[in-house]
Amino acid sequence: GGSPITGYAVQYQASDGGSPLVTVRTAADELGTLLAGLAPFTSYDVVVRGENAVGLSDPSATLQSQTHPDAPVAPGDLRVTSFTPTTLSLAWNQPDPLNGMFAAYELQYGDESNFQDDMRTRLVFFPQFTISEIQPNVTYRVLVRASTVSLTGETLWGPFAELRVLNGIELEIPTEPPTSPSPSPSPSPSPSPSPSPATPPPPTSATTTETQASSPETPPTSSATQPPVTSAPTRPATTETTSSQLPSETPPPPLTTSSAPPIQPSPTPDIGFPPTVVPATVQLFIPPGTTAEILVYWREPTSGLDTFDGYQIFVSPPPPPPLTSPLFAPKTPVSGTHILQGLANFTVYTVTVATFNQDGVGPQTATDSIMTPETEPSAPREVEVVPITMATILVSWLPPDPTNGIILDYRVQVFTVASGELFATQTVAVGANEQEDVQLVNFSGLDLQNMEYWVSVSARTAAGRGPESDPVIVGMTPTGE
Numbered sequence: 313g314g315s316p317i318t319g320y321a322v323q324y325q326a327s328d329g330g331s332p333l334v335t336v337r338t339a340a341d342e343l344g345t346l347l348a349g350l351a352p353f354t355s356y357d358v359v360v361r362g363e364n365a366v367g368l369s370d371p372s373a374t375l376q377s378q379t380h381p382d383a384p385v386a387p388g389d390l391r392v393t394s395f396t397p398t399t400l401s402l403a404w405n406q407p408d409p410l411n412g413m414f415a416a417y418e419l420q421y422g423d424e425s426n427f428q429d430d431m432r433t434r435l436v437f438f439p440q441f442t443i444s445e446i447q448p449n450v451t452y453r454v455l456v457r458a459s460t461v462s463l464t465g466e467t468l469w470g471p472f473a474e475l476r477v478l479n480g481i482e483l484e485i486p487t488e489p490p491t492s493p494s495p496s497p498s499p500s501p502s503p504s505p506s507p508s509p510a511t512p513p514p515p516t517s518a519t520t521t522e523t524q525a526s527s528p529e530t531p532p533t534s535s536a537t538q539p540p541v542t543s544a545p546t547r548p549a550t551t552e553t554t555s556s557q558l559p560s561e562t563p564p565p566p567l568t569t570s571s572a573p574p575i576q577p578s579p580t581p582d583i584g585f586p587p588t589v590v591p592a593t594v595q596l597f598i599p600p601g602t603t604a605e606i607l608v609y610w611r612e613p614t615s616g617l618d619t620f621d622g623y624q625i626f627v628s629p630p631p632p633p634p635l636t637s638p639l640f641a642p643k644t645p646v647s648g649t650h651i652l653q654g655l656a657n658f659t660v661y662t663v664t665v666a667t668f669n670q671d672g673v674g675p676q677t678a679t680d681s682i683m684t685p686e687t688e689p690s691a692p693r694e695v696e697v698v699p700i701t702m703a704t705i706l707v708s709w710l711p712p713d714p715t716n717g718i719i720l721d722y723r724v725q726v727f728t729v730a731s732g733e734l735f736a737t738q739t740v741a742v743g744a745n746e747q748e749d750v751q752l753v754n755f756s757g758l759d760l761q762n763m764e765y766w767v768s769v770s771a772r773t774a775a776g777r778g779p780e781s782d783p784v785i786v787g788m789t790p791t792g793e
Contacts, residue, residue: 416607
């Protein structure tokens with residue numbers, strides 16, 4: 313109280329308490345800092361305290377922020393679970409940490425002696441797989457990697473786990489011989505120019521950093537001149553917050569598939585012409601546990617890999633905003649995936665994939681189609697209740713929009729307003745040819761002159777019953793009106 317602020321203390325830890333409390337101190341004139349070295353796809357609690365000669369203030373309101381997802385680590389304990397003369401069953405453990413929402417596993421296998429030509433790829437969603445048509449006395453090389461989903465729906469692939477198997481027996485993975493680095497100028501044989509008195513001394517402090525950025529020949533120096541609060545690792549975790557972003561000197565890295573750099577135009581042999589190669593093996597999947605997502609999987613073209621820069625995915629009907637068709641996907645080795653999110657239920661989507669470069673888009677693949685699963689319908693629309701007599705009402709309504717599936721039946725319920733008790737209910741079956749029809753049902757035995765009733769309607773598909781419509785009240789009608 314009354315003592316001037318000498319600095320700030322930013323304190324943070326994982327919201328689940330899985331990490332120790334970390335305190336980062338800043339100067340009094342620094343009103344923001346970059347929190348680096350955070351774990352991906354993790355929620356953090358952050359508070360700020362003022363500091364003066366007396367001590368620390370009470371904490372600010374807690375800000376909760378979650379870091380972006382990242383590619384997972386390699387699957388664990390890839391192993392053989394059973395073997396027959398013609399089949400090989402495998403299992404592995406989910407990556408830990410997963411670093412995001414799981415998307416799929418990619419399994420590659422083939423004869424080790426001719427792996428590039430014999431390799432086969434499978435996309436699986438559970439940590440186990442059985443390879444059929446195994447040949448005896450052949451050493452098989454098996455690779456498995458996992459993927460997560462980025463904030464923009466792109467697939468982030470992690471590193472491979474690897475296994476060698478011969479007749480069901482796991483072999484040691486051979487050690488790759490060290491690769492010779494590309495020739496580089498050797499400091500000893502090459503003569504160096506004699507030092508000259510006119511040569512200025514090497515720059516220091518901030519000038520050193522500027523010189524390094526402009527001269528590739530200058531060896532990297534210590535980062536001691538960088539402020540410790542804002543120094544970040546090579547790949548900082550980016551965060552999204554529920555309030556204004558704190559200012560930082562380092563912008564968050566772009567969201568890209570981890571197995572490939574961002575899409576960038578590159579020189580191609582056919583300058584001035586779009587690519588002519590077509591992606592291979594396009595497949596569509598519904599990820600387990602989802603009803604409004606489609607996973608698009610494709611293999612790279614078998615030739616002309618240097619003639620294109622990435623892929624475009626064409627979707628019909630178009631996905632909802634903010635997505636557009638076509639969507640862009642980076643050029644990745646061997647295969648690529650992309651998850652379409654926020655789609656409509658019980659809808660047939662057609663998908664094609666094409667390569668592109670800076671000069672245009674190549675031919676599209678053959679169309680592949682898939683229907684998203686059914687789910688519970690929305691509430692019926694425009695429910696109307698019309699008194700026919702003082703004891704009879706006619707209830708009508710329109711089908712839900714969207715239906716999210718095939719409507720199997722409607723349930724109409726009548727309650728007394730005074731007691732809230734169910735007075736009557738009817739279930740109306742709906743045929744395949746009646747999905748768009750207006751529905752009607754009568755209720756009798758009511759006392760509309762002396763009581764009020766409310767009516768609601770709900771629909772049901774194979775996935776379950778949807779919500780009730782808004783109640784419609786009827787009754788207490790004086791005689792003669």
